Amino acid sequence: MRRSLVILFTIISTSLLATAQDERLNSLNFDEEPLPEETAPYSAIGIGPVFSLFSPDVTDVNAKAASLGLPNMNSPLLMFGAEFYAAVGFVPNMRIGFSWLSGSTGTAGDFTDTIRKSVDYSVSTKTLHLDYALTASSAFTVLPGVGISWGNLDLDVRRNGPVVDWNSVNGNSQSTENTRFSQSSISLIPRLSLEYVLTPFLAIRAQGAYTMQLSTSDWQANIHATVVNMPSSVSMNGFSAQVGVFLGLFN
Secondary structure, eight states, X not given: OHHHHHHHHHHHHHHHHHHHHHHHHHHSOOOOOOOOOOOOOOOEEEEXXXXXXXXXXXXXXXXXXXXXXXXXXXXXXXXXXEEEEEEOTTSTTEEEEEEEEEEEEEEEEXXXXXXXXXXXXXXXXXXXXXXXXXXXXXXXXXXXXXXXXXXEEEEEEEEXXXXXXXXXXXXXXXXXXXXXXXXXXXXXXXXXXXXXXXXXXXXXXXXXXXXXXXXXXXXXXXXXXXXXXXXXXXXXXXXXXXXXXXXXXXX
């Protein structure tokens, strides 16, 4: 009898505990809550060719060309080169890059069977860039940035005949009259780039920039002579528009 009472008490206690646990389980809320979405940090490393249309002020250069009987040279001039960049891991959304570009434009004309004149305008730059990435989407990024550039500007004024005799080049000959005017400069280049990632390994760019000279050397003629009365408009200042294609890893 006693044993039966113990068994009966155990069964009743177990039933009551199970019922209580069911009620507690029913009171719990198992609704799924969305987990916070984590965005991957910006990262990019790329290298590729770039093409720029650079628009310096060539008014005074064209005036010199006109005084020689030449037509105006084309502006803007096409510059071609390459750029490399990589995201700076310890500064979010910041990246550093380096580019090198060169290009030229000019004008020329034949005046007689023995005389050809020309004026050529050449620019080359090497620039260290710092950009900040504003990611509009996983594929599209806006990048305001600034660069410090070291550049060379060369202006060649030539008068040539069809043939030059080496033996006649003695310092007094008038068969050729070639003068190269050269200046080096340091410039600040603010820019705005729009980049679109086509695949994780391929990106394209459109960019606008403006070059502002900060410091320049004296103008030199044929390396050794100092130039005086050079127009101030002949400089590296000017707008540029650029497109580029980059291979690398983009996120």
